[in-house]
Amino acid sequence: MNESLICANLSVGDEGVLRFAGQDVRALAGYYGTPLYLMDERRIRDNCRRYRRAAEESFGGQSCVLYASKAASFRYIYEIVNEEGLHVDVVSPGEIHTAAAAGFPMERVWFHSNNKSDEDIAYAVEMRVGFFVVDCMEELEALDRIAGEAGIRQDVLLRVTPGIDPHTFEAVATGKVDSKFGFPMADGQADEAFHAALRAENLALRGFHCHVGSQVFDSDVFLLSAEVMLDYMARLRAETGYVAERLDLGGGYGVRYLPEQPELDIEGNIACVGAFIRKKCAALGYPMPAISLEPGRSIVADAGLTLYTVGAVKRILGLVNYVSVDGGMTDNVRYAMYHAPYTVLPADRMNEPRDTVFSVVGRCCESGDVIQPGVPLPDGIRRGDLIAVCTTGAYNYSMASNYNRIPRPPVVMLRDGDCFTAVRRESLEDLLRLDA
């Protein structure tokens, strides 16, 4: 049944029990309980290293890779990413605070977000984050003032919206730029922000940022955004003499959720983007800026696996079969939110034929609480069996909630045959912690 094993860190062991990062998932579920998030530390580190090496080779030594930490944010992740020499992209004081608690060097922290309050800005300035990626005029003005009060000159990038539709790989026409993020390039707002940033006494404009794709498998989106951005930078230079030191092309590289999806060729894609940028810079006579990328999902997604225990099997004749598990939209909201696909496996019945189609649903009081519909599973699946959902390392724990007063599962790291808790399971007492 190897057709379903979508990542090299999965295998099937004795008695048809799934193994993850070389470890028997039934033993892990027995020890830690379910629902349970597992993370393969080796895979996270390998993903970091592949990006870092590829960026150095293709973009040069000035380049850097940022881990977009909203994909999975807890203290231990920042420790790993720090050891691997990446920078991090954060979007809130909470992520900054967590990174700081992990000892992450603040000069390698880049602060994003389309709406940073004065308090957010003051906190990040006080923490001395390396870069602000400025998203709107209100932020630019507030940051200039707050940096001035703190007596510093803050490094910033401007986030611009190049007007590219990642689904069609086309630059969309003027006026169709409808993102809530960044300064639209097409209608002059980006130019306005650029001039304001140059005028701002307490800001040092280092360059530009854009982020257009998500779950992208080839470099077209990055080539197109690099082209639009470099043309834009060349125009600004012609008009003002300003030369940008940095260009950040954002994140969005795809991961394999289903067997029929490809596995991303990180090195090949980055080499392609690097070659394109060099050629384009040469053609424009523009000094090659320090390029950065911000992968989130593709650093952590395939390092994650979620385990559940089946509680009920319900057959509604001629309509649908349900398998209800002990978690749901509280630990994985992605199907409920945008019908995200997942590979779901009968973790302790891997050698049995999967001859019946089930909807795997959660325990929440919400009909939309579906982990995944249309999942082939053994007909004999029953209460007490284990279900594994693959590729859950990104946007699962970080989006988890306490809906229905359900405690969030722990995050258990697997490393070299060893296992340890990175985030402990919430207790019933934890749920009352904030009640006054």
Ligand SMILES: *Cc1c(COP(=O)(O)O)cnc(C)c1O
């Ligand atoms: C979400 C986000 C990323 C990461 O996207 P992935 O699809 O997880 O790689 C990078 N940069 C910005 C600005 C983002 O908002």
